Amino acid sequence: MLPALFLLTLVGIWQLAASTGLLADLFGLEDFLVPSPAEIGEALWENRTLLAENAWVTLREILLGFACALVAGIAFAIAMHLSGFVLRSTYPLVIASQTIPIVAIAPILVIWFGFGIVPKILVVALVCFFPITVATLNGLSSVDPEAGKLMRTLYASRWQIFRRLSVPTSLPYLFTGIKISIVFAPIGALFGEWVGSSSGLGHQILQDNAQLQTARLFAAVAILSAIGLILFGLVALVERRVVTWR
8 A cells, every 4th residue: 555655646746746837847848748647647548549559569579578588597597507517608608698788789689680579579588588597596506405415315316306396496586587577578678669660669659759749658658667567466476376385
């Protein structure tokens, strides 16, 4: 309730300041460039079909890119955990990959793969890959050594130790990485659409910005934020169901 009350208070202050012209005077702008929450809600309703179509495009990019990052991140983390050679040879490269700005990679991907959905999926995957990989690897490496010794005294195989001990131990870490990634995934999709696209919320935001459709622009941003919040909530719900011992 506290976050909801705080948000309602901020929206109320925003509505009052925008409707009275205080915000426009403060920034030295025209009134239509500083829409109130009521005007944003009106734009959201009037353009619901257009925004819904673009939101579906962006949501599909987010889900597909996140799925690719999840599979690749877990696979890389397991490979690095099981093989010291793989860890020493690839972990520095995984870290180095995050030093390259996504805004610099996205145009290259568009040149290579065109203006379709593929470059957007790759951008989202690149954004989500690192948190999932590092969190999962840390989880696999945090296994209690004494528990491993105990299982070996009971003649457990390496696969049994991995399945019954390492995987359950790493699950809370994995879900932490997933929650971080799922919040950043809409940002990756937005960057991908800004570089080159003909649909999606990022494309719609660029169009609204060029046409000074400020209220509709804010509505698109609100939808993008809502997508991130809903996906985070779904991940938290799955975590609560799966990691019951946390």
